Amino acid sequence: MNAVGLNEVLRHPGVWRRASTSAPTLRTLASGCAELDALLPGGGWPVGALSEILLSQDGLGELSLLMPALAELTRRRRRVVFVAPPYVPYAPALQEHGVDLSQVTQIEASGGDSYWGTEQCLRSGGCGAVLCWLPKSDYAQLRRLQLAAETGGSLGFVFRPAAAAQAASPSGLRLLVDSDGATTRIEVLKCRGGFDTRRDTRLRWSR
Amino acid sequence: MLWACLHFSTLPLSAVFGELAASSQPCALYEGPRQRPLIFQANAAALAQGAKPGLTVAAARALCAKLDLRRREPDAERHGLQLLATWAYHYSAQVSLAEPDSLYLEVGASLTLFKGWPQLCSRLQQELQLLGYAGHRLGVAPVAAAARVLALNHDRIALRRLPMMLQALDPIPLHSCGLPATAAAQLQGMGFRRLGELWRLPRQELARRIGPENLLWLDQLRGIAAEMLPLYQPPDSFGRRIELDGLIESWQALLFPLRRLVRELGLFLQVRDSGVQTFELRLEHEDHATTRVPVNLSSVQREADALYEFCRGRLERVAIPAPVSAIALVAAGLAPFRPGHRDLFEPARCQGLDWPDLTERLRSRLGDEALRGLACVADHRPERAWRFTAVDTATTKPAATRSPSATKSTAKTRNTQDSKPVWPGAKRSSAETHAAAARLRSAQVPNAARPLWLLARPIPLRQPLAQILAGPERIETGWWDGDDARRDYYIVRCANGQRAWAYLPAGEDSGWMLHGWFA
Numbered sequence: 001m002n003a004v005g006l007n008e009v010l011r012h013p014g015v016w017r018r019a020s021t022s023a024p025t026l027r028t029l030a031s032g033c034a035e036l037d038a039l040l041p042g043g044g045w046p047v048g049a050l051s052e053i054l055l056s057q058d059g060l061g062e063l064s065l066l067m068p069a070l071a072e073l074t075r076r077r078r079r080v081v082f083v084a085p086p087y088v089p090y091a092p093a094l095q096e097h098g099v100d101l102s103q104v105t106q107i108e109a110s111g112g113d114s115y116w117g118t119e120q121c122l123r124s125g126g127c128g129a130v131l132c133w134l135p136k137s138d139y140a141q142l143r144r145l146q147l148a149a150e151t152g153g154s155l156g157f158v159f160r161p162a163a164a165a166q167a168a169s170p171s172g173l174r175l176l177v178d179s180d181g182a183t184t185r186i187e188v189l190k191c192r193g194g195f196d197t198r199r200d201t202r203l204r205w206s207r
Numbered sequence: 208m209l210w211a212c213l214h215f216s217t218l219p220l221s222a223v224f225g226e227l228a229a230s231s232q233p234c235a236l237y238e239g240p241r242q243r244p245l246i247f248q249a250n251a252a253a254l255a256q257g258a259k260p261g262l263t264v265a266a267a268r269a270l271c272a273k274l275d276l277r278r279r280e281p282d283a284e285r286h287g288l289q290l291l292a293t294w295a296y297h298y299s300a301q302v303s304l305a306e307p308d309s310l311y312l313e314v315g316a317s318l319t320l321f322k323g324w325p326q327l328c329s330r331l332q333q334e335l336q337l338l339g340y341a342g343h344r345l346g347v348a349p350v351a352a353a354a355r356v357l358a359l360n361h362d363r364i365a366l367r368r369l370p371m372m373l374q375a376l377d378p379i380p381l382h383s384c385g386l387p388a389t390a391a392a393q394l395q396g397m398g399f400r401r402l403g404e405l406w407r408l409p410r411q412e413l414a415r416r417i418g419p420e421n422l423l424w425l426d427q428l429r430g431i432a433a434e435m436l437p438l439y440q441p442p443d444s445f446g447r448r449i450e451l452d453g454l455i456e457s458w459q460a461l462l463f464p465l466r467r468l469v470r471e472l473g474l475f476l477q478v479r480d481s482g483v484q485t486f487e488l489r490l491e492h493e494d495h496a497t498t499r500v501p502v503n504l505s506s507v508q509r510e511a512d513a514l515y516e517f518c519r520g521r522l523e524r525v526a527i528p529a530p531v532s533a534i535a536l537v538a539a540g541l542a543p544f545r546p547g548h549r550d551l552f553e554p555a556r557c558q559g560l561d562w563p564d565l566t567e568r569l570r571s572r573l574g575d576e577a578l579r580g581l582a583c584v585a586d587h588r589p590e591r592a593w594r595f596t597a598v599d600t601a602t603t604k605p606a607a608t609r610s611p612s613a614t615k616s617t618a619k620t621r622n623t624q625d626s627k628p629v630w631p632g633a634k635r636s637s638a639e640t641h642a643a644a645a646r647l648r649s650a651q652v653p654n655a656a657r658p659l660w661l662l663a664r665p666i667p668l669r670q671p672l673a674q675i676l677a678g679p680e681r682i683e684t685g686w687w688d689g690d691d692a693r694r695d696y697y698i699v700r701c702a703n704g705q706r707a708w709a710y711l712p713a714g715e716d717s718g719w720m721l722h723g724w725f726a
Contacts, residue, residue, distance in 0.1 A: 057703060057704075057705055058660065058705065058724045058726055059658075059660070059701075059705035059706050059707055059724030059725055059726055060704060060705060060706075060726070061706065061725060061726065062726050063659045063660070063726035064659060064725070064726065067659075079562055085660075086660075087660035087661060087662055087663070087723075087724065087726075088593070088660070088661040088662070088663060089581060089659065089660070089661075090589075090593060090657055090658060090659055090660065090661040090723060091581040091582060091583045091592070091593035091594075092583050092589075092592050092593060092657045093657035093658055093659045093661075094581065094659065095583055096656075096657055097659075101580070101581050101582055101583065102580070104580060104581050105566075105578055105579070105580055105598050106578075106579050106580070106581060106595070107569060107573065107577055107578055107579075108573070108576070108577045108578075108579070109573050109577060113572070113573055116572065117569055117572075117573060117577075120565060120568055120569060121565065121569075124561045124562075124564065124565040124568075125561050126561035126562035126564070126565045127562070127565070178704075179703065179704025179705070180704065181673065181702060181703065181704045182673075182700075182704065183704075184704065
């Protein structure tokens with residue numbers, strides 16, 4: 001292909017260049033945590049996209065990362081749905097974080113049904129945020145969820161084991177959450193809107 | 208008054224065969240004594256092969272080997288006509304059933320609404336085509352009886368004025384003017400052929416010969432005597448049963464009759480301008496008690512497509528104990544239907560307007576119990592401080608007044624941490640409350656004393672402990688209900704960085720039990 005042809009291809013609006021300085025405008029919802037917002041392009045959780053949170057183990061504060069955003073959504077009377085959580089979301093703690101419990105719904109499902117349920121919730125547009133726990137999931141399934149989130153314009157959060165960090169993923173945002181024993185570390189593995197070389201991708205998060 | 212008469216000559220076939228009657232499959236109905244049943248009616252495909260009404264069943268079989276023969280079902284015909292009346296109720300408040308196969312509806316009053324007769328007529332015909340009654344006949348006249356006679360003799364005739372109607376009735380042959388066959392034969396024996404000839408006869412003479420009731424009929428036909436039409440009133444409940452052709456063992460095969468049932472329900476609900484929230488599917492078996500599948504929706508629904516999806520989801524999860532011989536749908540209590548309203552200026556579909564639809568879809572596949580809300584309970588024991596609630600599908604709710612339970616429970620326990628600020632009174636305005644809530648939250652969150660994950664039941668803590676971050680918080684309660692709890696709760700950090708909510712039995716220093724994760 002000659003150079004003129006290549007330039008034409010690069011001018012196409014669908015082509016994104018990592019080096020480009022003008023990041024596409026993203027719809028985001030502030031995470032409520034200034035350090036994290038600084039880390040994320042657009043300054044918050046991407047709306048209408050799937051955000052993956054990869055965990056080395058439970059109890060690292062991964063859920064409280066989301067809490068300010070969820071509280072904000074419930075205050076705006078948007079639904080927050082937990083699909084097949086591994087433990088009981090503890091109502092008094094949610095309330096302490098400012099989440100309006102009347103807007104929280106938990107869906108019991110297993111296996112394929114939890115995918116189906118998540119996809120339905122994301123696609124419908126009736127939910128502000130959908131949180132799901134998918135220990136085993138492949139690219140095609142995540143792709144479906146990502147498309148559903150784009151259709152419905154909801155925030156989708158998928159919690160997966162850290163082992164999945166090496167695998168390719170269609171999610172709009174991927175965060176790796178692990179711990180060095182004392183503090184929780186958050187690393188942005190992938191984000192839409194481009195890596196800014198001046199921006200940090202790692203964060204030590206003391207709760 | 209302007210009456211339209213719809214005459215459904217193929218009603219017996221359609222009632223028994225449904226959509227099959229209009230297909231290329233030869234179908235025929237028979238009736239009569241068991242020893243010698245005769246063909247009563249046949250569809251076009253059967254007629255083309257020579258299976259005419261009046262033949263014996265054996266002769267029809269000989270002519271057409273693939274003929275689908277079924278017995279005539281007057282009950283199904285009556286039901287079919289009822290259904291058509293329900294449909295016609297869309298177009299007129301005055302609908303009358305003329306059994307066995309005709310329907311009158313008063314169209315004069317609604318002509319303006321439907322922008323004139325040609326528009327209304329084409330709409331009626333289109334909808335009847337969809338309902339599977341393409342082969343109907345239609346007549347319109349100021350007198351209902353005359354509309355029927357005209358429909359039978361000239362299809363698609365519409366006469367608005369009485370003189371024109373009388374003119375059209377004149378040449379109608381006597382055998383098809385609605386008079387009983389004996390009276391018609393008698394008149395024909397006297398040399399009369401057409402209806403118009405009767406009207407020139409002296410009334411008394413005519414009454415003596417054919418009887419006063421037949422004279423009344425002729426008077427009604429001309430619009431001289433008043434007609435008494437029993438008006439149709441839509442029933443208050445819906446019940447419909449379909450007998451299946453054979454025994455069906457799988458739920459997939461039930462979907463076809465189910466779709467038909469639900470479509471009829473949808474039509475019925477639309478006409479009644481109501482919706483349905485609870486109804487029941489009944490699967491009848493030959494030698495087994497009827498399987499009842501209750502369908503409880505969380506909101507009132509009306510659309511046939513949506514109802515079908517919900518029924519289907521529930522049917523999928525039903526274990527069918529024996530082959531099914533009939534399926535029925537019974538909706539006893541109808542609920543007033545309030546269509547969801549949307550904001551004109553709402554740019555996107557949001558604010559949970561799609562939430563009721565979504566919950567129905569989820570419930571129908573995952574089960575009624577799969578969707579739950581969460582609520583706080585005023586109890587100090589962590590495992591009792593919350594509960595599941597039934598999920599509510601309301602789209603907008605008044606601002607929830609925050610229950611003081613969470614704050615109270617921590618305040619009452621012997622808390623060694625900084626004491627929680629007490630929630631201010633609920634009488635403030637909501638904006639003020641939100642602002643106050645935000646202030647309080649920012650003060651609280653760093654020291655949130657309750658974990659976001661609670662284990663369903665405490666388990667021994669396996670990870671090695673690195674540090675105790677807070678505690679103890681003594682929870683000592685429940686002696687009155689036999690579930691006594693005496694525990695010292697700590698927030699601990701495990702060696703691998705996990706933050707856990709763990710407790711020790713009160714007063715002891717070993718035997719860590721894990722009760723939650725600060726996720």
